[in-house]
Amino acid sequence: MADDALVLGLDVGGTTIKGEITDAAGRVLAVGTVATPQGEAAFEAMGALGDQLLSELTAELRSRVGRAAVVLPGIVDTVRSIAVFSSNVGWRDVKVGDRFSDRWGIPVLIEHDVAVAGWAEWRVGAGRGYDNVCVVILGTGISGTLSVGGRLLRSSYGQVGEYGHIPVRADGLPCLCGNTGCVETIASGASIARAYTRRSGREISGAAEVFALVDTDPDATAVLADAVDALADGLIGIVHAACPELVILGGGLAGAGAALTEPLHRAIADRLRLVPAPQVVLGEFGARAGLAGAALFARQGALE
Amino acid sequence: MADDALVLGLDVGGTTIKGEITDAAGRVLAVGTVATPQGEAAFEAMGALGDQLLSELTAELRSRVGRAAVVLPGIVDTVRSIAVFSSNVGWRDVKVGDRFSDRWGIPVLIEHDVAVAGWAEWRVGAGRGYDNVCVVILGTGISGTLSVGGRLLRSSYGQVGEYGHIPVRADGLPCLCGNTGCVETIASGASIARAYTRRSGREISGAAEVFALVDTDPDATAVLADAVDALADGLIGIVHAACPELVILGGGLAGAGAALTEPLHRAIADRLRLVPAPQVVLGEFGARAGLAGAALFARQGALE
Incomplete structure (x- = not known):
C-alpha cells in the first residue's frame, strides 16, 4: 500500500x-x-x-x-x-x-x-521492542494474545488467547460459556462490579468505581484481591509454558492502573520458582x- | 550436510x-x-x-x-x-x-x-503432519514443548514448556523447585510411586507398576486419577491460550498407554466449553x- x-x-x-x-x-x-x-x-x-x-x-x-x-x-x-x-x-x-x-x-x-488489539499493543504499544509478550485485554470479557520468540501465536485448530475461560475455581460461579469458575466470572469488569455489590450491598456503576475505592474500602480491596488471584491462577500455566517477559493489561478495565498491575505482578511472582517472573504493565491504547x-x-x- | x-x-x-x-x-x-x-x-x-x-x-x-x-x-x-x-x-x-x-x-x-525430544515427537513422531501440538515428556520430571501454527515456541526470556512446575494444589506437597503443589509433585513417575506407597503401605518398583495395577487395585486407580487431574489442571491454561489439536504424552512414563491417554483426554474435555478439546496420544519414541x-x-x- x-x-x-x-x-x-x-x-x-x-x-x-x-x-x-x-x-x-x-x-x-x-x-x-x-x-x-x-x-x-x-x-x-x-x-x-x-x-x-x-x-x-x-x-x-x-x-x-x-x-x-x-x-x-x-x-x-x-x-x-x-x-x-x-x-x-x-x-x-x-x-x-x-x-x-x-x-x-x-x-x-x-x-x-482481541487478536488485533493484542497485536497492536505488542507491536506499537506497551510491548514495542519485546519478543515475548502476553497481552490480556480486560473488559466485558477477558481474552488476549501471546507472542513468543517475536511471533504472534495463531492456531489453525481454534481461537487462541481465551484466558477468560480458563477454569480456576472448582466451586466457582457459572460462566456464560457453560462452565463454572472461569477467570471471567471473577476478574471481568461486570464480575468485579457484581462481586462488590454482593459483598457490600451497595450498587455501583461499574468496576472502575471498585478500583477507585480500593485504598479505603475493605470490600473493594477484597474483591480486587480475588480478581488478581483469579488472573494469576489463569495465567500461571501460560507463564510456565511460554515464558513471557511482559504481561500487558489492555482494554477498558486496564484504566485501574497500578491498583491492578502491581498486585498481579506480585501474585504471579509468588506462584513461580523456576521460571522468571514477567513484568506487568498497562496497555497504551486502553479501550x-x-x-x-x-x-x-x-x-x-x-x-x- | x-x-x-x-x-x-x-x-x-x-x-x-x-x-x-x-x-x-x-x-x-x-x-x-x-x-x-x-x-x-x-x-x-x-x-x-x-x-x-x-x-x-x-x-x-x-x-x-x-x-x-x-x-x-x-x-x-x-x-x-x-x-x-x-x-x-x-x-x-x-x-x-x-x-x-x-x-x-x-x-x-x-x-x-526435552526441547529436542518434543520437537522430534512433533516433527517425525506422533505429531507428524499436525501444526498445533503440545508434547508433554513424562519421566523423572515433567516438561515439554508447544508448537503453534507450525512453529516450535522458544522464548528468548527463559526456558519454555515447564509444565511440571505449574502449581495446581494450594495445599500440595513440596517440590524440588521450592514451590508447593507443582504438577510434578503429583504426576511424575517418582510422585506416582510415592503416592501409591503412602496410600497402600506397599513398596513398589515404580510408576509402571501402579499403571499395571490400575484395573484391579483401588489405590492404584485413585493415585492415577490424582495424577491425571493434576496434568489436566496444569495443561488447561495452555489449551485455552494456544489451542493445540494434539497432546502427545512422551518419555518413559508414557508406556502406561491408554490408562493415561483416555482419562487425560476426558479430564481436559471436562474442563473445556469454548475451546475444542485436543486429542491425547502416546509419543512414538518413549524414553x-x-x-x-x-x-x-x-x-x-x-x-x-
Missing part, C-alpha cells in the same frame, strides 16, 4: 461500533460511532458507518483509502471469513465474506478484535486497542 | 548418558551407554563416550560423521552454550562451549533434552525421544 494511503478501521463491540479513517501517521480524518444492533442487522450498521465515514472525505482523500479492516468480537474464522459465534451480538455462523469490499470498493480484511489494531492491520495487511 | 553423512547424538540424563551414531535412515552404527557422574565429571564422561562410539567406526565411516548434538537436562542456555542448572546432575553455570567440537573434530550443537531428537537435531542443524 502507498505511504500516503488511508485506511478505514471498524471495531465492532457488543454495545457500539466504532470507526475511523486514518493516515500513516495515525491522524484521524473521519470518526464515528453507532449502537450495535443485535444479530444480522449489525452488519448493515457496519456497512452504513463505513459509507458515512467515506462520504465525509473529499474526493481526493476518498481515492486514497486503500484498505479497510473490520474487527469482530467472539469467535472469528478469518480463513472462511465467518463470524462463528458472539454471545454479545447474537451471531452464529454469519458469513462476512465480500459484503463490505463490494460496498466500499476497497479490499476489506476481517479479524478478531481504543481494537480500533488502533484495526487501523494497523488494514495498513500492514497481516498480523506480523 | 551431505545425504550420506552420519551424526553422533548424546542424550545426557540424570542416571545415564546414551549415545548413538546414526545414518540418514536412522540406522544405528554405534551405540553406548555410561552412568552419569555428578557435576563437572559428567562432561568428561560425555567426551569419552563420544570418543568410544567414533572409534568403533571404520575410517571411512568415521570420515562421514558430519555433526554431533549433545542434549542436556535442566535449564540450558543454548545461545551462550551453558548448562545453567540441573538438580539431577548437579550443574550450575557449566560452560559447554567448544569442548566437544575440539575433541571430536566436528561441529557440536547443544540443546535442551528414546531425547536420543531420536538429538540425532534429528544434529542432522538438521536447527529445531524447525
Whole structure:
C-alpha cells in the first residue's frame, strides 16, 4: 500500500461500533460511532458507518483509502471469513465474506478484535521492542494474545488467547460459556462490579468505581484481591509454558492502573520458582486497542 | 550436510548418558551407554563416550560423521552454550562451549533434552503432519514443548514448556523447585510411586507398576486419577491460550498407554466449553525421544 494511503478501521463491540479513517501517521480524518444492533442487522450498521465515514472525505482523500479492516468480537474464522459465534451480538455462523469490499470498493480484511488489539499493543504499544509478550485485554470479557520468540501465536485448530475461560475455581460461579469458575466470572469488569455489590450491598456503576475505592474500602480491596488471584491462577500455566517477559493489561478495565498491575505482578511472582517472573504493565491504547489494531492491520495487511 | 553423512547424538540424563551414531535412515552404527557422574565429571564422561562410539567406526565411516548434538537436562542456555542448572546432575553455570567440537573434530550443537525430544515427537513422531501440538515428556520430571501454527515456541526470556512446575494444589506437597503443589509433585513417575506407597503401605518398583495395577487395585486407580487431574489442571491454561489439536504424552512414563491417554483426554474435555478439546496420544519414541531428537537435531542443524 502507498505511504500516503488511508485506511478505514471498524471495531465492532457488543454495545457500539466504532470507526475511523486514518493516515500513516495515525491522524484521524473521519470518526464515528453507532449502537450495535443485535444479530444480522449489525452488519448493515457496519456497512452504513463505513459509507458515512467515506462520504465525509473529499474526493481526493476518498481515492486514497486503500484498505479497510473490520474487527469482530467472539469467535472469528478469518480463513472462511465467518463470524462463528458472539454471545454479545447474537451471531452464529454469519458469513462476512465480500459484503463490505463490494460496498466500499476497497479490499476489506476481517479479524478478531482481541487478536488485533493484542497485536497492536505488542507491536506499537506497551510491548514495542519485546519478543515475548502476553497481552490480556480486560473488559466485558477477558481474552488476549501471546507472542513468543517475536511471533504472534495463531492456531489453525481454534481461537487462541481465551484466558477468560480458563477454569480456576472448582466451586466457582457459572460462566456464560457453560462452565463454572472461569477467570471471567471473577476478574471481568461486570464480575468485579457484581462481586462488590454482593459483598457490600451497595450498587455501583461499574468496576472502575471498585478500583477507585480500593485504598479505603475493605470490600473493594477484597474483591480486587480475588480478581488478581483469579488472573494469576489463569495465567500461571501460560507463564510456565511460554515464558513471557511482559504481561500487558489492555482494554477498558486496564484504566485501574497500578491498583491492578502491581498486585498481579506480585501474585504471579509468588506462584513461580523456576521460571522468571514477567513484568506487568498497562496497555497504551486502553479501550481504543481494537480500533488502533484495526487501523494497523488494514495498513500492514497481516498480523506480523 | 551431505545425504550420506552420519551424526553422533548424546542424550545426557540424570542416571545415564546414551549415545548413538546414526545414518540418514536412522540406522544405528554405534551405540553406548555410561552412568552419569555428578557435576563437572559428567562432561568428561560425555567426551569419552563420544570418543568410544567414533572409534568403533571404520575410517571411512568415521570420515562421514558430519555433526554431533549433545542434549542436556535442566535449564540450558543454548545461545551462550551453558548448562545453567540441573538438580539431577548437579550443574550450575557449566560452560559447554567448544569442548566437544575440539575433541571430536566436528561441529557440536547443544540443546535442551526435552526441547529436542518434543520437537522430534512433533516433527517425525506422533505429531507428524499436525501444526498445533503440545508434547508433554513424562519421566523423572515433567516438561515439554508447544508448537503453534507450525512453529516450535522458544522464548528468548527463559526456558519454555515447564509444565511440571505449574502449581495446581494450594495445599500440595513440596517440590524440588521450592514451590508447593507443582504438577510434578503429583504426576511424575517418582510422585506416582510415592503416592501409591503412602496410600497402600506397599513398596513398589515404580510408576509402571501402579499403571499395571490400575484395573484391579483401588489405590492404584485413585493415585492415577490424582495424577491425571493434576496434568489436566496444569495443561488447561495452555489449551485455552494456544489451542493445540494434539497432546502427545512422551518419555518413559508414557508406556502406561491408554490408562493415561483416555482419562487425560476426558479430564481436559471436562474442563473445556469454548475451546475444542485436543486429542491425547502416546509419543512414538518413549524414553528414546531425547536420543531420536538429538540425532534429528544434529542432522538438521536447527529445531524447525
